[in-house]
Amino acid sequence: MSKKRGLSLEEKREKMLQIFYESQDFFLLKELEKLGPRKGVISQSVKDVIQSLVDDDLVSKDKIGTSVYFWSLPSSAGNQLRNVYHKLESDLQSSKKRLVELVDQCDALKRGRxxxxxxEKALAELKAIEQNYHALKDQMGQYTDNDPAAFDAKKEAIEIAHAAANRWTDNIFTLRQWCSNKFPEAKEQLENMYKEVGITDDFDYLELSAVPLSEAAD
Incomplete structure (x- = not known):
């Protein structure tokens, strides 16, 4: 013998609504949980089913004192269905209106195209102009080094780098002097260490010579 199929959520909703419509009375949740099994709805699922009906405005609830009562009348369901119908009808009309507007816009965009x-001739000319523009742009990029503004920017960057290099050179000289004063007995070891890291006897401040704009451009 095959196992009996359980009720779907929609079927449970219909069964619980029948309880309200047949009695046209007010119920507590615990009363509905007792009545549900008589309609084939297990008591454990009654609460969720009732809440779904409340969410859809098919069942009303209100707190009276310390108790919460539920009720629903056939006329309430009819009114709810009519409200849903009118809303859907309104949405449909709005969608139709929007569709007409979009079709008109599409037709307007197509005109002249x-x-x-x-x-075809205009599109070909436009494409040729775009290609010429990109070619000229590439050529201009080749002359960036001769641009006075670019030269000034490079010159400023060199000056900043030169100042930073000499600042670190000054720091190195200061550190060497401090080491010599602090560890006079380790002079030879310090000199060897300086040479290992590239600080030789000819280590000195950098000099920055002025470069004329004409030479930099060549």
Missing amino acids: EESDER
Whole structure:
């Protein structure tokens, strides 16, 4: 013998609504949980089913004193269905209106873009202009080094780097002097260490010579 199929949520909702419509009375949740099994709805699922009906405005609830009562009348369901119908009808009309507007916009955009010899010629000219523009832009990029503004920017960057290098050179000289004063007995070891890290006897401040703009551009 095959196992009996359980009720779907929609079927449970219909069964619980029947309880309200047949009695047209007010119920506590615990009363509905007792009545539900008589309609084939297990008591454990009654609360969720009732809440779904409340969410859809098919069942009303109100707190009276310390108790919460539920009720629903056939007329309430009818009113709810009518409200849903009117809303759907309104949404449908709005969608139709929007569709007409979009079709009109599409037609307007198509006007003047019909395939023709003039349009093909104009598109070809536009493409040629774009190609010429990109070619000229590439050529201009080749002359960036001769641009006075670019030269000034490079010159400023060199001056900043030169100042930073000499600042670190000054720091190194200060550190060497401190080491010599602090560890006079380790003079030879310090000199060897300086040479290992590249600080030789010819280590000195950098000099920055002025470069004329004409030479920098060549």
